[in-house]
Amino acid sequence: MTHKKLLILMATCGSAALLLGAWAFQHVGGMAPCKMCIWQRYPHGAAVLIGVLAFAFPGIRPLPLLGAVAAMVTAGIGMYHAGVEQKWWEGPTSCTSGDIGGLSAEELMDQIMSAPLVRCDDIPWEMFGLSMAGWNALLSAGLVLVWLAAFRAK
Secondary structure, three states: OOHHHHHHHHHHHHHHHHHHHHHHHHHOOOOOOOHHHHHHHHHHHHHHHHHHHHHHOOOOOOHHHHHHHHHHHHHHHHHHHHHHHOOOOOOOOOOOOOOOOOOOHHHHHHHHHOOOOOOOOOOOOEEOOEEHHHHHHHHHHHHHHHHHHHHHOO
């Protein structure tokens, strides 16, 4: 196996492992994902598909670059989500608590009734001070580097 194929395999397996981990937290651990958690899964799925194609067709030179873009997108979403969890900035109003100041009783009741079951600004699990979104951002940034190394490899 060439060095390039090994790097592609590592990056592909990295995204697959992160997806499997997310599904394990959801289906085995009983931790339902929020909307932003789901958003982070799509680029990993794309990266796995790109990796399979890049492994099967190594002559298509831009595929590792597309894998790097997919990993970069999920890393970016993960950083944004981690910031929402830490209250550094507001997240989408469709999955965060937001500011309730100035709401009438009727508007507050409407907000409560339409609230998602899982909020994006809660941290359901963390390790070493990083939430799942933070870990996804960090590990996905590492996968960007692996994809870029695969692109540069002969």
